[in-house]
Amino acid sequence: MKNFVLTALILALLLNGWLVAYFAVPNYLELIAIGLFSLLIMSIIKERYVFLYAITVTLLYGAYLTVTSFGQSLPEDMQLQYMYTHLLFTSFHLIFWMLMNAVKKIGYQNIELQHQLQLLQKYRKGSQILTMKEFKDQAEWLLKSTARNGKEAYFLRIELESSTKKTKQNLQEMLERVALQSIRQKYDLVSSEFGNIYVLLKDTHKEGVDIVMDRFKENSQNELNFITPPYQFQQIHIKDSQQLNELLGTES
Amino acid sequence: MTQVIMLIMLFFWMLLIFYSILTISGVWYRVRFKKPQKLSNYPSVALLIPAHNEGIVMEDTLRAMARLKYSGQLDIYVLDDNSKDDTAEIAKEFAAVFSRIHYIPVPVSSPSGKSRVLNYGLSISESDYFVVYDADNEPEPDAVELLVEVAEQTKKAAGAVGYVKTKNARTNTLTRMIGLEFQVFQLLMQCGRWQFLKLGSLAGTNMLLRRSVLEELGGYDVNALAEDAELTVRLHAKGYVLPVVPESKTWEQEPEKLTTFFKQRTRWLTGNIYLLEKSFKDLSHWRGKTFFLSLQHVLTYLVFVLVLLFSDIFFIMSVMGMELPNMEAPLLMLWFMSYIVYTAQLLSALVVDRNVSPKNVFFIFIMYFTYAQLFIILLLRSVTVYVWSRLRGNTIAWDKTKRFKGLG
Numbered sequence: 003m004k005n006f007v008l009t010a011l012i013l014a015l016l017l018n019g020w021l022v023a024y025f026a027v028p029n030y031l032e033l034i035a036i037g038l039f040s041l042l043i044m045s046i047i048k049e050r051y052v053f054l055y056a057i058t059v060t061l062l063y064g065a066y067l068t069v070t071s072f073g074q075s076l077p078e079d080m081q082l083q084y085m086y087t088h089l090l091f092t093s094f095h096l097i098f099w100m101l102m103n104a105v106k107k108i109g110y111q112n113i114e115l116q117h118q119l120q121l122l123q124k125y126r127k128g129s130q131i132l133t134m135k136e137f138k139d140q141a142e143w144l145l146k147s148t149a150r151n152g153k154e155a156y157f158l159r160i161e162l163e164s165s166t167k168k169t170k171q172n173l174q175e176m177l178e179r180v181a182l183q184s185i186r187q188k189y190d191l192v193s194s195e196f197g198n199i200y201v202l203l204k205d206t207h208k209e210g211v212d213i214v215m216d217r218f219k220e221n222s223q224n225e226l227n228f229i230t231p232p233y234q235f236q237q238i239h240i241k242d243s244q245q246l247n248e249l250l251g252t253e254s
Numbered sequence: 255m256t257q258v259i260m261l262i263m264l265f266f267w268m269l270l271i272f273y274s275i276l277t278i279s280g281v282w283y284r285v286r287f288k289k290p291q292k293l294s295n296y297p298s299v300a301l302l303i304p305a306h307n308e309g310i311v312m313e314d315t316l317r318a319m320a321r322l323k324y325s326g327q328l329d330i331y332v333l334d335d336n337s338k339d340d341t342a343e344i345a346k347e348f349a350a351v352f353s354r355i356h357y358i359p360v361p362v363s364s365p366s367g368k369s370r371v372l373n374y375g376l377s378i379s380e381s382d383y384f385v386v387y388d389a390d391n392e393p394e395p396d397a398v399e400l401l402v403e404v405a406e407q408t409k410k411a412a413g414a415v416g417y418v419k420t421k422n423a424r425t426n427t428l429t430r431m432i433g434l435e436f437q438v439f440q441l442l443m444q445c446g447r448w449q450f451l452k453l454g455s456l457a458g459t460n461m462l463l464r465r466s467v468l469e470e471l472g473g474y475d476v477n478a479l480a481e482d483a484e485l486t487v488r489l490h491a492k493g494y495v496l497p498v499v500p501e502s503k504t505w506e507q508e509p510e511k512l513t514t515f516f517k518q519r520t521r522w523l524t525g526n527i528y529l530l531e532k533s534f535k536d537l538s539h540w541r542g543k544t545f546f547l548s549l550q551h552v553l554t555y556l557v558f559v560l561v562l563l564f565s566d567i568f569f570i571m572s573v574m575g576m577e578l579p580n581m582e583a584p585l586l587m588l589w590f591m592s593y594i595v596y597t598a599q600l601l602s603a604l605v606v607d608r609n610v611s612p613k614n615v616f617f618i619f620i621m622y623f624t625y626a627q628l629f630i631i632l633l634l635r636s637v638t639v640y641v642w643s644r645l646r647g648n649t650i651a652w653d654k655t656k657r658f659k660g661l662g
Contacts, residue, residue: 050285053605057602065270068591078586081587085587088590088594092594
């Protein structure tokens with residue numbers, strides 16, 4: 003249906019332009035010039051002003067034709083010609099407005115759908131790493147339940163240290179995989195941003211965090227050639243989701 | 255004769271230009287309108303509903319009133335003007351349940367009408383502001399709060415006016431056309447006047463006023479049939495402004511039958527003729543901003559209809575092959591432009607109100623030839639009624655619009 007409407011509007015616009023040229027209505031050259039100018043203006047201004055522009059030029063052009071009719075004391079047949087000219091001018095602007103409206107509506111729907119998709123996505127593309135939004139949402143539940151059970155939760159930040167530009171992306175992907183292997187599956191949470199990997203460890207204590215860090219080091223050493231690991235750990239005892247959001251806020 | 259016609263043409267031009275500017279200003283105001291900021295303290299408001307035999311709509315009205323959300327003190331008064339139907343019964347039922355709804359019987363006196371009832375409502379209530387709703391109105395929950403927020407944040411505001419939408423627009427051709435007309439005159443022209451001239455006009459419903467301002471003006475004029483229009487002029491003459499709040503919406507019934515429509519509009523037009531007469535006698539109606547209000551009255555209620563009449567006469571003459579008066583004016587072009595401006599207003603109203611549909615667009619293209627023509631008959635009828643009652647020294651009785659049941 004949308005394709006049909008767009009096609010119909012484009013055809014109507016072309017037909018309108020053709021009618022102006024074919025019938026060579028009075029002042030048709032200036033009509034075409036204004037039409038082209040309007041196409042440009044209506045394409046670049048904000049959507050909410052497009053109709054305002056269309057209706058303003060339509061009324062102004064009508065006023066111009068009426069003043070000309072007054073000034074030149076035009077006979078009735080010429081006035082009729084002016085009326086046809088104005089009708090073509092008006093229909094051209096209104097059809098283009100409808101076209102812009104339809105195109106921009108599709109654009110807005112697309113942006114909205116992308117936004118909705120982002121909200122629905124749990125994992126980053128092609129990995130089991132949680133999206134940042136999902137990480138924060140799940141962390142809220144996780145921290146509430148930890149607090150109610152009288153247990154502790156720890157936030158572990160793994161910061162990648164400078165590496166060559168060419169290898170940094172792959173290094174991060176490899177370390178993300180290592181992080182997923184080093185945590186308790188379906189229990190702890192992992193997310194990441196470029197240059198950082200975040201792990202939230204539930205119902206644990208300081209010794210438990212050290213175990214995870216050792217496991218991470220061990221697993222990464224099997225894959226890397228570095229003597230000194232190309233990352234640094236930072237562990238923080240987390241009490242509530244607000245504290246976590248502040249930490250993530252300062253990170254990102 | 256030619257000179258008279260030329261004079262009319264001059265007014266015709268003024269009208270076209272004036273309405274074209276208002277249309278563009280109205281669209282400009284609507285696309286840029288932002289909701290007002292919240293207040294730290296909300297003043298008290300008395301909501302007045304004049305009611306005379308409104309049983310058919312009262313339940314729906316009070317249901318909507320009970321849903322109103324207001325962050326300050328809000329008291330709703332049903333002002334029962336000697337109803338003989340079940341208006342009192344319904345209002346009392348709501349008043350028994352909801353603490354902020356009150357049923358008030360208004361003592362019988364003369365002259366009858368909305369102005370007297372409103373004056374009584376003001377005498378029995380206490381509040382910083384009062385807001386008026388007709389008895390068939392169903393305001394949206396945030397309607398009153400929005401009016402108050404804008405009134406409090408606008409310098410020299412006497413109150414604020416909202417938007418009146420048609421509840422039964424889809425019932426038949428007449429209600430659809432009234433609905434479209436309201437979109438232009440209740441919304442687009444209101445917004446345009448406010449944007450361009452800082453003028454708002456009271457719509458008779460969904461309108462908020464500061465109590466102290468009305469007290470300063472001496473209350474409602476009990477002889478005015480179009481009390482809202484009359485009060486608007488007095489407010490502006492005192493230097494107050496009335497901001498327009500398009501987001502504050504109420505839904506109202508419009509006449510579903512031509513006879514009801516003629517009765518209602520005759521009352522409105524007669525009221526405006528009364529106002530015209532008053533403005534010709536009282537020079538304060540032509541000072542400052544009030545000049546534009548009075549001018550608009552003359553243009554809308556006199557010149558527009560005369561121009562319409564002349565354009566019809568010329569049209570019939572040319573169809574019958576009769577020779578048109580010899581004038582140095584492009585009559586055809588002027589007639590065409592009046593159609594374009596009228597239709598542009600309607601189309602703009604549809605666009606800013608986001609209810610463009612093939613059916614509505616079809617109606618706006620034919621309204622100039624159908625609905626607009628009714629105003630010639632209406633003006634002739636109203637002038638006759640007014641002149642006749644003036645000659646006989648009678649007061650024109652206030653006459654309530656008939657309500658309908660079962661609306662969508």
